[in-house]
Amino acid sequence: MWFATFICHNLLRRFARSLLTAGGVALAIGTSVALLGISHGFEESTEESFGVRGVEIVVVQAGVLDQLNSELDVSVADRIRAVPGVKDAAPGLIELIDYPQSNNVLSIVLQGWEPGTVLFEGLEFPSGRPFQQDDGQVAVLGATAAENLNLKVGDRITLQGEKFDIVGIYRSFSVFENGAVTIPLAEAQRLMVREGGVTGFSVITDLSERPDHSIDRLCDDINNLKTADGQPLGVSALPTREYVSSAMHIRMIHSMAWMTSVIAISVGTIGVLNTMLMSVVERVREISILRAIGWRKSRVVRMIVGECLILSLTGATLGTIGALLFTRWLSTLPAVNGFIEGRIAPIVMLEGLGIALLVGIVGALYPSLRAVRLLPTEGLAHD
Numbered sequence: 001m002w003f004a005t006f007i008c009h010n011l012l013r014r015f016a017r018s019l020l021t022a023g024g025v026a027l028a029i030g031t032s033v034a035l036l037g038i039s040h041g042f043e044e045s046t047e048e049s050f051g052v053r054g055v056e057i058v059v060v061q062a063g064v065l066d067q068l069n070s071e072l073d074v075s076v077a078d079r080i081r082a083v084p085g086v087k088d089a090a091p092g093l094i095e096l097i098d099y100p101q102s103n104n105v106l107s108i109v110l111q112g113w114e115p116g117t118v119l120f121e122g123l124e125f126p127s128g129r130p131f132q133q134d135d136g137q138v139a140v141l142g143a144t145a146a147e148n149l150n151l152k153v154g155d156r157i158t159l160q161g162e163k164f165d166i167v168g169i170y171r172s173f174s175v176f177e178n179g180a181v182t183i184p185l186a187e188a189q190r191l192m193v194r195e196g197g198v199t200g201f202s203v204i205t206d207l208s209e210r211p212d213h214s215i216d217r218l219c220d221d222i223n224n225l226k227t228a229d230g231q232p233l234g235v236s237a238l239p240t241r242e243y244v245s246s247a248m249h250i251r252m253i254h255s256m257a258w259m260t261s262v263i264a265i266s267v268g269t270i271g272v273l274n275t276m277l278m279s280v281v282e283r284v285r286e287i288s289i290l291r292a293i294g295w296r297k298s299r300v301v302r303m304i305v306g307e308c309l310i311l312s313l314t315g316a317t318l319g320t321i322g323a324l325l326f327t328r329w330l331s332t333l334p335a336v337n338g339f340i341e342g343r344i345a346p347i348v349m350l351e352g353l354g355i356a357l358l359v360g361i362v363g364a365l366y367p368s369l370r371a372v373r374l375l376p377t378e379g380l381a382h383d
Contacts (some may be wrong), residue, residue, distance in 0.1 A: 007306040016277065018311060021275040025315025025359060026322060028268030032261035033323035033352040037344030041175070041255040043250050044345065049174035050202065050240040052122045057203035059089070059222060062236040067247065068197040069097060070339040074185070075236065077201055079225055085218045087206040090117040093188045097160065101149065108145065108178040110159065112188025113344040118204055123177075128153035128168030129183055133362040138187075140168035142178035157181065160191050203237070215239050224380055265355055268315070272363030276308055280367045287371050304368040305361065312360030313353075320349050 011018040027060050050058065059080060061070040080089040093112035098105050113119045123130070131138045139157055146169045147151065156163045165181060173180050187197050203222075207213050222237035244250060280287070287300060328343055 004306070007303060007310065010279075010303070011307055011310060017275055017278075021271055022311050022315040022318065024271035025212050025268045025312050025356065026317075026319035028264040028319070028321040028359070029316045029352050029356050030263040030319030030326070032355055033320050033344060033348055034327050035257035036206060036351060037327055037348045039250075039253040039325065040345050040348050041343065042253055043244055045175045046246045046247075046250065049172070049177060050244070052173050053118050053202065053203055054121075055090075055118070055202040055240055056062070057219055057222070057237050058240055059201040059203060059237045060243075062223075062232070062234045064236070066092060067199050068259075071194070071197050072235065073198070074189075074196055074198050076233065077198075078234065080201055080203060080222055080235075083218070083221050083225070085205055085207050085210045085213055085221070086203055088118060088204040089201040090114065090119050090204075091185060091192065092119060093192070093198045094200075095186055095188070097191050099149070099159075103152045106148065108194075109176060110181050110188065111177075111182040111184055112185040112192075114185045119202060121127060123170040123172050125168050126228075128166070130170075131167055135167065135184060136187070137162065137164045137183075138165040138167045139181055139183045140170055141166060141182075142180050143169060143171045144175070144178040145181055159183070201246055210260065253332050261355075265359060269359045269362050272308055272311060272359055273366065274309070276363055276367035277370065278303060279307070280304065280371045299370050300371050301368045304371055305364040308364035308367075309357065309360040312356040312363070316353055316356030319356075322354055323352075 031158065050056075059072075059252075059263055060067050061072050073089050077089045077091050080086055091114060095110045095112075096106055097110050099108045100106075100291045115131055115135070120130055125140075126143075128140065131140060139159070141149070141151060141157070146166075149157070151157055153166055153169060157166055158164075159181065161380075165185075170177075185193070185198070189197060205215065205218060207215075207218070216239065219237040222235060225233040225235065227233055238246065290300065291297075324344055330381050
């Protein structure tokens with residue numbers, strides 16, 4: 001009998017227990033993969049929304065951890081554009097608003113953009129058009145938002161008690177923009193009582209005339225801008241990747257995902273440990289016989305570890321499949337559609353596999369130690 005076959009036979013002899021243990025691991029790994037996948041997708045989509053447009057620097061208010069709380073004057077854009085190496089600085093205002101629908105209240109991302117800026121690049125309009133400079137109270141909706149709200153071009157959407165004509169439905173490469181409502185910047189400032197205010201600037205660079213400069217040095221130049229009286233302008237310029245990774249809402253999502261995952265993984269590890277410890281206790285006589293007929297301690301350890309790893313990897317496979325299905329289903333719910341993507345990055349699934357291997361190894365440590373400390377004579381006398 002092959003060694004691997006022998007290990008599988010040991011697990012199948014206690015099929016119900018093995019199945020329940022693998023199920024516990026599947027629940028732990030599935031929870032981890034789903035949560036980490038959502039948080040990773042959130043960060044990836046945010047970074048992609050900048051990268052596709054060629055935005056290399058994001059400028060927000062200095063000392064503010066969340067862009068939603070950033071408050072800068074739109075005139076700062078001219079100061080940023082005057083910095084050598086800056087090609088353009090597109091102002092934007094972003095808010096999270098409640099939208100009543102039937103008996104539910106949906107959270108919608110409201111964006112205020114200036115017409116014709118780089119922020120419109122990469123958007124496709126299967127229906128309607130972008131808004132123009134002379135448009136008033138108009139809006140363009142992401143495809144997901146339009147579907148969730150059951151709206152189309154020609155309809156009117158009520159935002160903060162005011163009605164806006166829908167002139168276009170767009171598709172974006174970003175899941176968040178697909179779930180957003182975008183209106184002219186001036187209208188967003190008036191609607192949200194932030195006259196002349198923006199939450200940040202998306203900066204396009206051109207370092208062809210400054211080959212000795214880098215993005216980091218250009219960020220320093222922007223950060224060192226002064227007001228007319230010589231005071232710091234109060235801006236914080238960061239490369240897009242650094243900005244995304246340091247944004248408070250993304251850090252909070254990562255922290256919550258890992259915290260919940262650690263709890264789930266701990267429960268799964270305890271389940272594997274309990275199963276394997278019970279297995280060793282029940283098989284004292286069997287293990288002693290194996291030792292008596294010549295099995296070395298290392299071979300007994302490999303047997304216990306092998307059983308643990310099979311349980312963990314089986315659970316990881318089932319859990320990952322469950323996480324993929326759950327995330328895809330979750331992304332269809334109106335309450336969260338437009339905030340999460342219905343896919344999980346391969347790197348996250350590999351992380352889940354690594355966690356499963358760790359669970360298997362940790363769960364096998366004490367049972368293996370318990371097994372190899374048995375004396376053959378002690379086990380043979382065991383009933």
